[in-house]
Amino acid sequence: MLKHLAGRLAEALVALLLMSLVIFLLSRVIGDPVALLLSDSATEADRQMLIAQLGLDQPGWRQYLTFLGNALKGDFGQSVTAGREDALHLVLSRLPASLSLAGIALLFTLVVGILLGVLAAVTRGTVADLAVRLLALLGQSAPSFWLGIMLIYLFAVKLGWLPTSGFGGAVYYVLPALTLGLFTLAAITRLVRASMLEALGSEYVKLARIKGVSEWAVVLRHALGNSLIPVVTFMGTFFATMITGAVVVETVFAWPGIGRLAYESIMARDFPVIQTVVLVITAFFILANLIVDLLYLAIDPRMRARS
Amino acid sequence: MTDPLLSIRDLTVRVGKRADAPSILDKVSLDLMPGETLGLVGESGSGKSTLGMSVLRLTSPTLTAGTTGRIAWKGDDILTMPNRKLRHIRGEEISMILQDPMASLNPVQSIGTQLQEALRRGGKRNLSAAAEAALSEVNIPSPAERLRAFPHQMSGGMRQRIVSAIGLAQDPELLICDEPTTALDATIQYQFLELLKALRAAHHMAMLFITHDFGVVARICDRVAVMYAGRIVETGPVAEIFARPAHPYTKALLASVPSTGHAPHRLPVIEGAPPAVGHRPEGCPFHPRCAAASAHCRQAPPRTELRPGHTLNCWHPQEHPHEIA
Numbered sequence: 001m002l003k004h005l006a007g008r009l010a011e012a013l014v015a016l017l018l019m020s021l022v023i024f025l026l027s028r029v030i031g032d033p034v035a036l037l038l039s040d041s042a043t044e045a046d047r048q049m050l051i052a053q054l055g056l057d058q059p060g061w062r063q064y065l066t067f068l069g070n071a072l073k074g075d076f077g078q079s080v081t082a083g084r085e086d087a088l089h090l091v092l093s094r095l096p097a098s099l100s101l102a103g104i105a106l107l108f109t110l111v112v113g114i115l116l117g118v119l120a121a122v123t124r125g126t127v128a129d130l131a132v133r134l135l136a137l138l139g140q141s142a143p144s145f146w147l148g149i150m151l152i153y154l155f156a157v158k159l160g161w162l163p164t165s166g167f168g169g170a171v172y173y174v175l176p177a178l179t180l181g182l183f184t185l186a187a188i189t190r191l192v193r194a195s196m197l198e199a200l201g202s203e204y205v206k207l208a209r210i211k212g213v214s215e216w217a218v219v220l221r222h223a224l225g226n227s228l229i230p231v232v233t234f235m236g237t238f239f240a241t242m243i244t245g246a247v248v249v250e251t252v253f254a255w256p257g258i259g260r261l262a263y264e265s266i267m268a269r270d271f272p273v274i275q276t277v278v279l280v281i282t283a284f285f286i287l288a289n290l291i292v293d294l295l296y297l298a299i300d301p302r303m304r305a306r307s
Numbered sequence: 308m309t310d311p312l313l314s315i316r317d318l319t320v321r322v323g324k325r326a327d328a329p330s331i332l333d334k335v336s337l338d339l340m341p342g343e344t345l346g347l348v349g350e351s352g353s354g355k356s357t358l359g360m361s362v363l364r365l366t367s368p369t370l371t372a373g374t375t376g377r378i379a380w381k382g383d384d385i386l387t388m389p390n391r392k393l394r395h396i397r398g399e400e401i402s403m404i405l406q407d408p409m410a411s412l413n414p415v416q417s418i419g420t421q422l423q424e425a426l427r428r429g430g431k432r433n434l435s436a437a438a439e440a441a442l443s444e445v446n447i448p449s450p451a452e453r454l455r456a457f458p459h460q461m462s463g464g465m466r467q468r469i470v471s472a473i474g475l476a477q478d479p480e481l482l483i484c485d486e487p488t489t490a491l492d493a494t495i496q497y498q499f500l501e502l503l504k505a506l507r508a509a510h511h512m513a514m515l516f517i518t519h520d521f522g523v524v525a526r527i528c529d530r531v532a533v534m535y536a537g538r539i540v541e542t543g544p545v546a547e548i549f550a551r552p553a554h555p556y557t558k559a560l561l562a563s564v565p566s567t568g569h570a571p572h573r574l575p576v577i578e579g580a581p582p583a584v585g586h587r588p589e590g591c592p593f594h595p596r597c598a599a600a601s602a603h604c605r606q607a608p609p610r611t612e613l614r615p616g617h618t619l620n621c622w623h624p625q626e627h628p629h630e631i632a
Binding site: 202203204206207208209210211212213214215221222225226229299300301302 | 363365390394395396397398399402403405407410411412413414415416417424425428457459470473474476477
């Protein structure tokens with residue numbers, strides 16, 4: 001058990017290291033930081049000086065080691081925009097807004113998605129099942145930028161119930177969380193419905209019914225536990241959807257998180273910040289997958305035996 | 308004469324509600340006495356499993372909607388009784404062992420949890436002691452340890468014994484066995500049948516034993532009903548059916564069972580295949596494959612009682628005794 005966990009942690013570190021290499025290489029390929037940093041009136045001497053100052057005259061592997069060493073110390077360089085803010089500090093200051101939004105969206109998505117999925121499976125073939133399936137289909141086909149704008153139009157502009165955008169108390173979370181979560185909500189609903197139907201038709205559910213167990217207990221105690229296994233499998237993917245979705249949703253709702261920061265720094269060609277955002281997201285991604293692994297061990301005894 | 312425990316009359320199961328929907332079971336009637344073991348024999352698709360599931364009203368919703376007739380359990384009709392009452396019959400009075408031991412245990416629950424769920428419903432107080440005793444009864448070694456184990460950690464034979472322990476946890480009066488030995492190795496099959504016989508004696512149960520294997524019937528059943536294409540074609544005491552099968556289908560089926568003590572020879576086969584649901588012929592469903600068939604056979608065959616308890620539905624009963632090897 002501990003050995004398994006240590007193995008996964010080592011894998012995570014290797015993944016993070018590889019990712020840092022990819023980020024380093026990409027940032028060298030995409031653009032010339034010197035050209036970006038110099039003003040239009042700079043001379044060739046200024047240029048040479050900056051190259052030496054930034055260490056760009058060193059061989060590539062050396063530059064990477066320097067980058068890695070600095071990264072380990074928490075130094076990801078400064079933002080190239082006017083403020084010259086420390087990149088890591090900037091990213092970390094935007095993280096709570098993103099994490100709280102993604103967390104609320106994920107929680108809402110899981111609770112409602114599982115409920116709807118179970119409801120649809122139990123009422124298979126009825127109007128309720130059809131309604132849930134239709135909703136799930138729409139949820140998976142609506143692009144989030146369009147959905148966000150439509151929700152703002154309806155609930156903020158027309159009805160005036162909720163703020164159009166911005167960051168603040170609970171009411172500010174409703175529309176962005178809904179926009180961010182709807183795709184995943186639809187995916188979970190469909191997943192739970194399908195696996196629930198499979199479980200309800202299984203022999204072990206038949207055996208539970210033979211025992212005389214009530215229909216409620218059959219659904220909750222026997223079928224649900226098994227049908228949540230695929231949901232756990234896809235949790236990593238759902239988390240990824242939340243993160244990538246955050247770039248669009250945070251931009252639409254002017255949400256001060258790392259998604260919007262990523263968008264802004266790309267528009268400003270702010271490479272140190274882009275690198276830091278990508279690395280931080282990668283770290284969270286790896287963490288999420290580790291949590292999924294642990295959840296797996298908790299929910300499926302067959303996995304415990306294998307590890 | 309005592310009343311039958313289970314009395315099925317004109318049980319018809321159609322695929323859906325419509326009167327012209329294809330039928331899986333066609334006017335099946337049978338009686339089961341307390342403590343008696345009745346074998347239901349037939350090929351795949353003959354409807355024997357559907358019959359077993361119908362007794363506990365466990366067929367799929369489409370089939371449940373298309374079920375007519377009467378299944379009387381101690382006089383009460385199972386088909387029309389309220390769910391609440393049915394739940395108390397399930398497990399407590401009628402229980403069932405399913406065919407596939409690999410699939411019939413919940414993979415994410417421990418053996419103990421699944422067994423105790425049944426024991427609790429049976430009103431047992433000290434659940435862990437009762438669970439250990441239940442596993443000992445089905446010859447599971449070191450039961451205390453096994454209670455904490457999960458299904459994937461056990462062999463098929465062991466799982467089937469655990470399924471039996473769950474089936475017997477509430478001390479039922481009738482145990483329906485749906486091909487419980489089909490998925491097991493030959494040696495394990497024999498052991499398991501011996502175990503079932505011991506359990507039957509200890510619990511004074513009646514059994515409805517669904518199988519396609521006449522060898523199993525000979526080992527465990529008192530009476531046998533032979534099914535073909537959704538109907539019971541012949542029924543009688545096991546010894547009588549083996550010695551004097553009168554329906555051409557039963558005769559052909561028995562002739563195709565391999566026996567020891569003979570030089571290897573080609574076993575006789577029944578030409579053709581059983582008709583699919585929805586394509587069953589008029590009259591006797593066996594007539595297209597039957598050597599004795601005549602023009603009469605396109606009409607519903609009469610029910611004849613050859614000897615007390617030995618009845619068949621056939622226009623041309625084969626009266627001469629069957630040679631037993």
